[in-house]
Amino acid sequence: MTLTELIKVMVLKNMKREKFLTVLSVIGVALGIGLFTGVKAASDKAISSFEADIRGTNPYTNFEILDTAGTDFQEEIYRTVRKIAQNSFPVLKVEGYLPEIKSAIDIQGIDLIRTAGFLKLSPGRGSSFENYFRGLNSAIITRAFASSHSLKRGDIARAFVYDKEFSLRVSDIVDDASLPSNIFLMDLGNFQEYFGKTGYLTRIDAEADETTVSEIKKILPPSLSIGKKEAAIRNQKSLIKSFRYNLQFVSLIAILVGIFLLYNTIFISVVKRRTEIGILRGLGASKKTVVLIFMIQGLILGIAGSMLGILIGQVTAYFSVTAVEKTITSMYRAVSITDYFIPKTDIALALALGVLVSLIASAAPSFEAARIRPNESTREGTFEGGHRRMRRAYALAGLVLIALGCAVSYIDYHSMPYDFPFLAYAGILFIIFGFTLLSPSYLSLVLSGLGRPVEKLFTSVGVITVGDIKGSVYRFSVALMSVAISSALIFALLTLIFSFRNSLKAWINKNIAADVYVKPASCRSNFCFFPLSxxxxxxxxxxxxxxxxxxxxxxxxxxxxxxxxxxxxxxxxxxxxxxxxxxxxxxxxxxxxxxxxxxxxxxxxxxxxxxxxxxxxxxxxxxxxxxxxxxxxxxxxxxxxxxxxxxxxxxxxxxxxxxxxxxxxxxxxxxxxxxxxxxxxxxxxxxFSLSITNNAQLREHVLSIFDRTFAITYAIELISIIVSLIGVINTLLALVIEKKREITILRYLGGSWGQIRAKLVLSAGIVGVTGIFLGGIMGPLMSVIFIEVINKVSFGWEIHFHIPFYYLSIVTAVLFLITLSAGLIPLNVAKGVDPKRLISFE
Amino acid sequence: MVTLEGVQKYYGTAHVLKGVDLKLGKGEFVAVTGSSGSGKSTLLNIIGGMDRPDAGKIFVDRNEISSYDDEKLTLYRRKKIGFVFQFFNLLPNITVIENVRIPLLLNGSRDEEMAHAFVSRVGLEGREDSYPHELSGGEQQRVAIARALVHDPDIILADEPTGSLDSSTGRAIMGLLTRLREETGKTILLVTHEEYISRYASRVLKIRDGIIRQ
Known part of the structure; x- marks a missing residue:
């Protein structure tokens, strides 16, 4: 039998038989990967928009001359600079806002005749260029911006610029992917005259070598500096690096839960088919073949998950773009992202992630399968038995990992060896893995303490359920960890959000004391840089x-x-x-x-x-x-x-x-x-066009910016919860599939469906309670690292620890109820089993 | 005690039982022999309340169980029936004593002493805390027998109980079953295709093509 046929028989048929489990696994992996890819694509688009803005209209220039304080400067200097660097181009720019289409724009005045050679502005269109020069308010816009806001040549757009209102006429539309999509290009002279900035420039782009730069430096006044564009791009990127990596890290946790999910599914296949594997081994299949079969099953699920993940990622990117755009506009400066399509490189990344996730998830169960001996086929309890013997070693390794996680996070807190909190992130992952290894011992400990009361409370069902969980501690630990990670993430993020919100309120009370606040309507960021009249x-x-x-x-x-x-x-x-x-x-x-x-x-x-x-x-x-x-x-x-x-x-x-x-x-x-x-x-x-707010409105506005900033975090949290819940359903379902025969035996022994339902719900309840409790230990630990280390190293925000007990108790109750109801879904699977077939199978 | 009148059973188009008439007296040990696919296990499943006949009636202690709904059949199995299977069907992740306790627990009894007593009666004293995979096949079947008897059912249904054991262990298991029947007075219906096993029974019936021949 060739490997392909073996895969058909051992993998594909099984996946078809366990459709629900297969679909759940694929969705779980897809959500994690989709979230990660979507968030990455959205933040990459923001970075590209930064980069496009700096490279801007003169992409082949490598230096820029700017005022050291970021203000506009007198244009006289340009004449001298041009004598030194022939290829130097003046730019005057300002941020504007189009109220009708609610979009921030970047208006740049350029010397079009000199720049046209560098830009793809198709100067062949003579008539429209004539319009461009003739109309004082004429502007060229990009195809991407025109399409996304239904603008066409000749349209007039109302615009807030500086502290006044103007109108801008679309004189031409150009295709140039290197330009920021929200750019409005005007003739420099027209710009200066129309906006009252005659004699001023914002920057000079120059193509220069080091000798030329030294020459330029000599003639620049102290208020101006020349710097590499690359350095400016790096600087801009570093601004949003923390914002981006923090989002990606949280979505990485969703992938982690996806790994649990996939691991569980492959693991179930192994446990369920011990007999088949034993027979295969007996017939001469090598250990390598067995490993390959299950790794391929993992790969199929992982790749299917990635492909669905790419679709989900596309949807996530669409919504993330808006959230990222608004956050970056508030925190840094106005950006507009019109393209939200995931690039090919990210599609490849999603597929690679799927492969990686499936390899990680299927490695352990595949090697477990390879260890099955031909004569072992009827000895079902050997698997749990093996792990039972290892429990102490697992617990010890878990404790070491947790301690290591806390230690590396502390190093980050204390010494901050890197610009970015890598150690703290590694610390969180160590803590999660540590608790995962510790979970079987934890569950055993809880059962030895709670076993008796549960048995008393739930009588015979309690005894059977506790006995069953005690006997399958390792299997139940996987379900427990799904709930624990999910609840830890919820606890940690809720604590972070509420702590942040409370600290922000205290800051507002201290700092927002005036009666009225005024800023230009064109300014969409927290800080404005263009002076008022x-x-x-x-x-x-x-x-x-x-x-x-x-x-x-x-x-x-x-x-x-x-x-x-x-x-x-x-x-x-x-x-x-x-x-x-x-x-x-x-x-x-x-x-x-x-x-x-x-x-x-x-x-x-x-x-x-x-x-x-x-x-x-x-x-x-x-x-x-x-x-x-x-x-x-x-x-x-x-x-x-x-x-x-x-x-x-x-x-x-x-x-x-x-x-x-x-x-x-x-x-x-x-x-x-x-x-x-x-x-x-x-x-x-x-x-004038101004944004005028009273004290209360500004306070409200600050909080709404906060909520907007965290909107994407809420979305990530929600998806992580969904993935975790799928994990819980998947694990409980897997347990039922694994225990179909045991349920059948119970039916033969006179167990009613009511008793079996009670057993499943009680199992789910125990998983829920123990998982949430463990999450209640992990969550605060994670939130301390989030608040005291990651936040401080990334943003330097002071956040006073505040545990939102009220909301946490509501979320805990909801999580518990969902876990309980997750216990009901597998009942239908159990009911669908023909007991006679299962018992007579052997 | 058990009466079957014209019991018929179909699985799809296969006519497995073609009008079975059978009477089992209290304390009787009846062996049903027959080849594979003759309908032996179907007969056990129908008497055990795991399946319903398509035609005919089944009375147990004058109660017509063939008219019972699922809930009543579950209760009937729980109270009146003890199953012994060819492959033991112990729950693999719980210990010997916990396996034996299960029928008691399903009946709402928490009598641990009773479970210990039955483990002793099948000769497994000291192995209470072992897991099934730590036991030999014969020992596992002893646990299954203890489990089948612990809740004091009236009828023991045994489906090829020695089928996966070597002959000497099989004989020992049959000896145990016979001894326990004598001690407890249970009715035993055992299906087997091994001739020597039927010698332990007080009555042997042959089933061929879905019909019982006395």
Whole structure:
């Protein structure tokens, strides 16, 4: 008999016979792989959009000249630069927002004639290019953006740009995959004139070698710097690296549960067919053949799972793109992802993952099958017997792994040897594997303690069930671990989310104290970088009910060699307006340190640069390097790339700026806030497009950003729960399939279906209770690692541990009920068995 | 005690039992012999309440069990019947004593002493905590016999109980069954295709082509 025929008989026929189990396994694997692939594709698209933005309209240039604070600069310098580097191109850019189609856009003014050679702009279309130059508000957009928002040539789009409203006319549509999909290309001159930015540039792209770069450096003022585009791309990628890997890690846990599921299915095939394997071995099949048969079964299931996973991944990617896009827009800067198709490389990755998952899952049962001796075919209990002998060794190995998991996580917490919490992630995996190895001993221990009460409570069914579980501890441990991992993940993520939310609320109470907050409607991120008109601020300051306006300016500055967001606020205004808490803190610090050159740094930077209060840091400013004393290391939930806070007086002194990118308004006591907002809307709306919120709305908005950020985590959690529940059903079903003959014997001995149902539900209940309890130990342990290590190393967010007992008890009850009902599904399988056939089989 | 009147059974188009009439008295040891596929096991399954006849009636202690629904048949099996199978059919992952306790537990009894007593009666004292795979075939069949008797059923149905044992172990098992029948007065219906086994019975019936020939 050839191997193919053997596979047909031993694998395919069996899969057909156990359709439900096969389908469950495939779905379980598919969900894990789909989730992983979808999340990966979505975050990769965001990264590509970053990369496309930096490479932008001049993809063949390798250097860029930027203002060190990220502001626009005077264009005169371009003439000098061009003399040194012929291939240099000026760019003026701004982020805009199209309210009708609710999309953030990236408007770039370029020298089209010089850039056209690099871009695929098909200059053959003379007429449309003419329109492009003629119309002051004409813009070229990408085919991807036009298709996804149904825009065509000649359409006019209302756009919020800077702090005003404009209209943009689509003069042409181009196919160029290297451009960011949400780009609106305008002629540089038109851009400057239309948006009132005459004489300004945002960056200069240059194609240069090291000698040319040295020449350029010589002529640049201190406020400008030239850097490699590659470095900028790396920097941008590193910004969302943590966000991306954290999502992928959680989806990896779903794959882990999928491995359990597949392992279980293959394992069942082995246990169920011991006799057949024994006969095969007796007929001369080698151990290698037996291993191959079961590995191939695993591969078939794994590959089928991957293929379905790719479809699920595509759906996941579609929804993840929106969530990732919104999160990155809030946390970093506006991105728009119009392409959500999984690339070929990810399809290959999904298939490779499927193969890997199936190999991992089927290895142990396949080798177990190969160990079956021809004369062993009727000795069914030998399998559990073998593991029973190994239980102590398993438990010991489990304890060692758990200790190792805690130890490596602690190393990450204490020393942070890497930029990314690899050790903590490894620690979580060690802990999961450790508990898996420990679970048989744990179950035995629980049964020896709970056995008697269960037997008393459930009388004869209790005795039979406890006896059965005691006899199949290893098998039941697999089911138990499915529930345990699922509940641990729920406990850990719920604890993380609620702890985070509570900490955020405390932060809101401390920091959001003004009555009204104003920022440009074009700004979709937490921090805005484009200055507001002076006229606007003056108008507000002049209103009678206003006690003070805290003009807030954000810049992107160089902090110890890293690009971070710097916020400049007006302490005196806050103090005068009654928001004394923070202002007093700063004054006290000035007294303590004997200097007013103080700076607050976010915890993220504190951790990254090992900073303590009282340390001195250096900031690179247009007026040279300046030293400041760290007076506060605070939590900043607004960004994950690091944030520093300084008083406004330093903005003028060292950056030569006195503008604001957003501002907070303090009203006089007794002023009617809604009436004030209506009034400024009335006065300002015709000329400006602004986002105006009152204190409560901003608080609500911050929390809604939080919920949006975690939306994808909720989705991952939900899918992980589904995979785990499939795992529970699969395991219980597998147990029934494995125990069909035992159920039949019980029927012969007079066991009623009611008693068998009670036994199955009680088994499921015991699995549920013990699994949830173990999850209750693993979950908090995982949440401590999530909060204290992974979160700190990745984002530097300070999160105060808060266990949401109320929600956890609801989730626990729901999980328990679902596990119980999972116990009912296998009953139908058991009922479908013809007892006579099973007993007479032998 | 057991009366079968014109019992017929079909499996698809196969007419397995073609009108079986049979009477078993209390305490009788009846052996049914016949070749493979003659309907021996079907007869046992029908008397044991695992299957229903397509025609004919079955009375046990004047109760017509052929009219019972599934629930009543389960109760009937639980109280009145003890099964012994060719391949023992012990639950592999529980110990000897736990296997023997199962019929008691299904009957709502937690009498552990009774289970221990029966393990002793079949000569397995000291092996109570062994698992089935740690026992020889003969020992496993002894456990199965203890399990069949422990809840004090009226009828023992044995389907080729020595079929997977060597002849000397088979004889020992038959000796045990005979001794226990004498001690307990149970009715035993045993099907076998081995001639020497039927010698232990007080009456031997032959089944051929679905019909019993006395």
């Amino acid at each position: 002076d006229e606007l601020i003056k108008t507000v300051e002049g209103m009678p009910e206003v006690a003070g306006v805290d003009r807030f300016r954000t810049l992107q500055i160089d902090f110890q060699g890293r690009k971070v967001v710097a916020g400049f606020g007006d302490r005196e205004i806050r103090r005068r307006s009654g928001d004394v808490g923070l202002a007093e803190e700063e004054r006290r610090a000035e007294r303590d340190f004997g200097t007013d050159r103080i700076i607050g740094v976010s915890k993220f930077l504190g951790i990254k640069f090992d900073l303590k209060v009282g340390d001195t840091v250096e900031l690179r400013t247009p007026r040279g390097v300046q030293k400041f004393v760290v007076y506060d290391i605070f939590s900043s939930y607004s960004t994950t790339s690091g944030f520093v806070y300084l008083d406004r007086k330093w903005l003028m002194k060292y950056w030569g700026l006195d503008d604001a990118t957003q501002f907070a308004v303090y009203l006089r006591k007794g002023a009617d806030v809604p009436a004030f907002i209506s009034r400024i809307n009335e006065i300002l709306r015709p000329r």
